[in-house]
């Protein structure tokens with residue numbers, strides 16, 4: 001195992017911590033831009049709490065509202081302009097993964113005169129790699145992406161229907177102020193999609209990483225087992241703050257780099273899902289609930305022992321009298337049953353996606369993370385036909 005690991009984001013975690021926003025932000029600037037989504041934070045009172053804390057610390061703020069789910073590059077450009085024109089010296093991302101991702105790229109785009117799409121990997125010949133950014137403080141209101149404490153951001157170009165990412169250390173938020181109380185208002189469906197996203201983040205490394213990572217395997221299994229246990233409780237009762245807190249922490253641990261250290265993770269389920277949500281504006285976690293089990297059934301044939309281990313350790317299934325592939329497939333069935341139980345869709349027809357563009361999604365999925373032959377990287381690498389087979 002060879003790896004480097006560094007995650008510089010300071011995490012302040014706990015119910016009520018949003019009251020500390022002013023204190024945290026004042027370490028980084030005097031005038032903040034608060035980035036928000038479609039209005040949930042105004043309805044839930046999270047925005048008022050944030051503003052109260054900023055005011056009591058004597059800080060000024062402007063707003064960038066209406067970042068859409070599956071955030072668009074046009075919103076990033078709009079936010080960067082506001083930050084520039086208003087002379088903001090710090091950015092606060094108050095919302096779900098979409099808001100946080102957009103805010104992270106706005107931070108770098110505010111100090112760049114070109115088109116922020118230059119920074120997002122989309123097969124261009126020359127990628128612009130930003131070297132400076134405004135400091136970003138994340139305040140997540142939905143447990144899913146882990147964006148609050150990682151250096152990735154996923155942005156959509158609506159004109160080209162490409163959804164892709166930037167992942168560079170510069171984009172680590174300075175502080176993640178994580179108040180699980182802010183997530184009790186997340187509706188049941190989005191809570192469930194978030195749980196699926198969390199689980200898929202560690203699964204990508206578990207099933208697509210290198211061999212010989214026993215400690216990381218156990219971390220991943222632990223995250224999945226806890227996400228299932230507390231995810232189920234959070235979906236059943238939105239007000240269950242204990243469950244909300246454990247799911248929120250799982251979302252951070254699942255994608256802050258720790259579980260992935262040494263694993264050399266690839267993410268084919270994500271790449272296929274991003275192609276779908278670029279075209280159909282599907283919620284990311286719902287797309288993963290559809291792609292995940294289908295991809296697993298495809299990949300299990302190539303690596304049955306790994307899937308058998310998953311079935312045994314995560315779902316406690318017995319290996320007695322079964323070969324590895326049979327046991328592995330039972331584990332995938334158990335996972336799919338869980339997804340359905342919490343209310344995730346598991347077929348494309350449930351989200352009204354038909355087969356017409358399957359070839360296109362397959363090509364888009366392999367646009368960036370591919371080998372020399374153009375195959376989507378993963379275990380195994382996938383041809384266009386393989387991806388179409390999974391989608392079917």
Ligand code: NZQ
Pocket residue numbers: 036037038039040041044067068069070071095096097098099101141142143144145146147150152153154182183184185186187190194197255270284285
């Ligand atoms: O927009 P608002 O009004 O805020 O409503 C949102 C949105 O409709 C709502 N919501 C959020 N917090 C709420 C709430 N509703 C009630 N109460 C609250 N406390 O939930 C809806 C979904 O929000 P969104 O931010 O889109 O969801 P999520 O956190 O799942 O983020 C998804 C985006 O993140 C990307 C996805 O591709 C997608 O674009 N990802 C980012 C990653 C990263 N940065 O590391 C990794 C992921 O794999 C993922 O690709």
Ligand code: ZN
Pocket residue numbers: 145197200201270284
């Ligand atoms: Zn994800």
